[in-house]
Amino acid sequence: MPHSHLIKPLIGDHYPMIDYGKGVYLYDKEGQEYLDACSGAVTANLGHGMEEIIQSIVDQGSKVAFVYRSQFSNQPAEDLAAFLHEKTGYPWSFFVNSGSEAVETAIKIALQHWQEKGRPAKRRILSRWLSYHGITFGALSASGHPVRRERFDSVIGDWPTVEPPYCSKCPFGKTYPSCNLACADQLEIMIRRIGSENIAAFISEPIIGAAGGAITPPKEYYSRIKEICGRNNILFISDEVMTGCGRTGTFLALEQWGIEADIVAVGKGMSAGYAPIAAALMSDKVMDPIINGTRIIMSGHTYSGNPLSSAAALAVLKLIDSEKIIEGVESKSIYLRNLLDKLKAEFSFVQEVRGKGLLLGLEFDMKGIETGGAFTSAVVAAGVDNGILLYPAAAGIDGRKGSAIIIAPPLNITKRELDEVYKRLRSTFQTLEKNWK
Numbered sequence: 001m002p003h004s005h006l007i008k009p010l011i012g013d014h015y016p017m018i019d020y021g022k023g024v025y026l027y028d029k030e031g032q033e034y035l036d037a038c039s040g041a042v043t044a045n046l047g048h049g050m051e052e053i054i055q056s057i058v059d060q061g062s063k064v065a066f067v068y069r070s071q072f073s074n075q076p077a078e079d080l081a082a083f084l085h086e087k088t089g090y091p092w093s094f095f096v097n098s099g100s101e102a103v104e105t106a107i108k109i110a111l112q113h114w115q116e117k118g119r120p121a122k123r124r125i126l127s128r129w130l131s132y133h134g135i136t137f138g139a140l141s142a143s144g145h146p147v148r149r150e151r152f153d154s155v156i157g158d159w160p161t162v163e164p165p166y167c168s169k170c171p172f173g174k175t176y177p178s179c180n181l182a183c184a185d186q187l188e189i190m191i192r193r194i195g196s197e198n199i200a201a202f203i204s205e206p207i208i209g210a211a212g213g214a215i216t217p218p219k220e221y222y223s224r225i226k227e228i229c230g231r232n233n234i235l236f237i238s239d240e241v242m243t244g245c246g247r248t249g250t251f252l253a254l255e256q257w258g259i260e261a262d263i264v265a266v267g268k269g270m271s272a273g274y275a276p277i278a279a280a281l282m283s284d285k286v287m288d289p290i291i292n293g294t295r296i297i298m299s300g301h302t303y304s305g306n307p308l309s310s311a312a313a314l315a316v317l318k319l320i321d322s323e324k325i326i327e328g329v330e331s332k333s334i335y336l337r338n339l340l341d342k343l344k345a346e347f348s349f350v351q352e353v354r355g356k357g358l359l360l361g362l363e364f365d366m367k368g369i370e371t372g373g374a375f376t377s378a379v380v381a382a383g384v385d386n387g388i389l390l391y392p393a394a395a396g397i398d399g400r401k402g403s404a405i406i407i408a409p410p411l412n413i414t415k416r417e418l419d420e421v422y423k424r425l426r427s428t429f430q431t432l433e434k435n436w437k
């Protein structure tokens with residue numbers, strides 16, 4: 001029998017067949033309802049079935065669905081670049097089709113930046129443990145996600161070099177704030193060992209997503225990182241594929257640390273799942289040597305800047321803007337966090353509630369045993385049984401033995417729907433308490 005999914009399902013022997021979605025709910029062909037408390041893979045930022053977004057794709061399709069980027073520009077792609085410039089301050093956008101490609105492009109542009117400046121030796125990319133930057137080889141090389149990397153070690157680049165800012169399981173055994181941010185200072189130590197003359201860029205996710213479950217660094221962390229990168233003449237790439245486009249309560253999450261990176265990767269929420277599109281965003285500082293040099297970015301895909309995807313992303317971002325969705329995130333975050341704290345007080349295996357905006361994480365610890373992926377899978381499966389979708393994350397200092405989930409509902413979720421998230425999570429945890437051995 002032909003299959004579109006070659007992945008073993010988490011529950012049973014086949015994936016439920018989805019029929020349709022409306023708002024924060026998805027419905028399968030058997031009529032089962034799922035509350036999408038993780039926006040799929042932290043992607044469906046406006047929920048499902050938004051007519052005006054779908055109409056924008058139809059309207060663009062009736063004009064032209066595809067043009068090749070080396071032959072033509074198109075209006076939605078240009079308007080999208082202008083919109084992103086206005087919202088983020090980055091004048092340059094390079095459109096791709098996935099977060100992995102956005103990270104690959106960010107890395108390529110960093111390398112090209114130094115080449116065009118006559119410094120080709122600056123080619124190492126530093127990154128952090130417990131990170132996920134994508135599944136393609138370049139993005140995976142930078143990723144500190146042991147389980148996703150290990151099969152491909154023979155092909156991909158070096159392991160990451162820098163420890164994560166994982167305060168509850170500090171890799172240095174220290175406690176914040178007396179630690180004085182030893183995790184950030186480790187970047188400086190690594191730069192000295194490797195030599196800044198050999199390093200192009202440092203890449204990190206503002207909040208650690210799939211590889212950590214919304215691990216959120218302290219407030220001074222990124223200004224220290226930025227200062228270290230700047231002083232050592234290294235570009236700072238921020239992977240905002242999961243955190244970007246309003247997810248944490250600001251358009252880019254790094255705004256909350258008061259920091260601008262040199263290059264930013266965005267994806268997921270950029271089109272909120274209505275069409276595949278992602279982007280690398282660059283400052284003038286990064287692009288000037290290229291613009292004054294070869295003027296060609298040595299990258300691109302057949303579907304880069306696709307008119308349908310660009311129209312969908314533009315409609316999503318305009319709606320987020322006109323409906324003031326981002327402005328509403330903080331109060332919903334506080335509301336949801338209170339509910340999650342209530343669950344932490346009730347269920348002893350909930351060890352920590354963390355995150356920012358509507359990117360919140362729960363880390364688990366079952367009776368002092370590091371339960372690893374098996375417990376995460378059990379939580380997600382029990383969630384499905386209780387009609388709620390949860391995003392599984394790796395956790396633990398080795399990225400294997402810990403267990404965490406991400407709660408990241410659509411940003412336009414109502415407080416009443418958040419109460420429903422709490423209700424279904426509570427019954428999920430009651431199921432686990434009874435059944436987990």
Ligand code: PLP
Nearest residue numbers: 098099100132133134209241242
């Ligand atoms: N970067 C981050 C921070 C991510 O969370 C992800 C996906 O989860 C990616 C990159 C890869 O994006 P994609 O799956 O669209 O290739």
